[in-house]
Amino acid sequence: DAAVTQKPRYLIKMKGQEAEMKCIPEKGHTAVFWYQQKQSKELKFLIYFQNQQPLDQIDMVKERFSAVCPSSSLCSLGIRTCEAEDSALYLCSSSQSRGYEQYFGPGTRLTVL
């Protein structure tokens, strides 16, 4: 397995609180992706960074999330105000560049109470 790291592994928040999760992409990878997987649902693309710049994201991320890659070795995904529907597994992946194989981290499981 590729060495994509995610922290924390588990996160519990109350409705209305802010949440933040981090991803350390594999060294040398320039593309970083975030995906969301709700219980018994397929993974859903959230946002894509190339060389630390966000190049593609869904509307929900623009409206309610904050996502940045302050360095080539760290990205973060935040939720400004957690809602129950945000309870999900959040997976980060990285690849050498766009169009290459993606390697995934272990995920952060967020529970919003």
Next chain:
Amino acid sequence: GQQVQQSPASLVLQEGENAELQCNFSTSLNSMQWFYQRPGGSLVSLFYNPSGTKHSGRLTSTTVIKERRSSLHISSSQTTDSGTYLCALGYGSSGNKLIFGIGTLLSVKP
């Protein structure tokens, strides 16, 4: 409609039997990946296979672009093969974001 469809939704085998998992897609692709999803949710990349056939041990992946399908063949299944198998279509001009199927839940019994 759903752009990536996987079949069957679930499959039960006796150890030693072969499995054929299918992935059909309704849009053009840049890439195709097959993953094994562990019970805790993490994904293990099995194949990056935009076209043609690739082998890895007991696993074979075949992608036929013009027919918009990809398959994952598991030969001589083992109980440790049990779990969820996902196919994902890479597309998009600005990157290679993946569209995932819902998965095939494989159960291999001893």
